Amino acid sequence: MRRLQVIADCCTSCRSCEVACSLVHSGSCWPKEARLWIEPKENATAFTPRICRRCRRPRCAAVCPSGALVPLPEGGAKVDPEKCTGCGACVKACPFGYLRLSPITNVPLICDLCLDRPEGPACAETCGEKAVVVKET
Template sequence: MKTFVIDPDKCTGCRDCEMVCSLYHEKVVNPSRSRITIIRDPLDGIELPIICMQCDEPVCVLVCPVNAIYENEHGAKIIDYTKCMGCRTCVISCPIGGALIDPVSGKTIKCDLCDGEPRCVKFCSTKAIEYLDVSIANQRIKRNTIERYLRALKSGRV
């Protein structure tokens, strides 16, 4: 079983992930149509990646009135567009903002893990987003935390 590990401290705000996500899914470069979103404000110093975490007990699956969301062999929760009626219930109920609306096509969209090889991860040069086996992921999250602490310690900020 794999999961995303996201470390906002490593996100530079370059948005290669957004550009390549739209390129993979829509065959065009258009960050506004990406499944991954970087909440970014260079003036306030914010770069925060937001993406569907493929929950164990996904709210989107529970609330979908037409059962359009299923799980594929990679554990991705996929929207079946032959069923989806675009009611946005999943968009409204997802507590982490993982489901969104494509502003061009109007379709409800979400991360589908690119057939098990998320392109955002491939293009992320700083490893702000990784896709790892959960046992490794646990170690990575702990390491990221401790590195953050050590950095703060070294800078004299704690």
């Protein structure tokens, strides 16, 4: 199974991963639309990338009242924007606080591991410090 691993100590907070994610998903440079984000800590001198953990039994999908989030066999969930009502129940249900809604569409911005990109996830491809890496388990 493929997932993204975060090594927070390596993160320099350059946020290239956020822009790369938004660029491949929305076609524009738009961190607010990214499926991950960097959280600053300690006077903004330490940083943690926040990325969907792709849970085996995703609570976000379990609580979705409209069936817009569908669990995937390899972990994580896929969103159907047509069915999503933007209620935000998934965001509240995420035990890690790693999910957020698009400020424009209110659809959850959930990581899809860039499955349609042969090069793999854009965030990991962009991170020079290897704070976000692809891990096969």
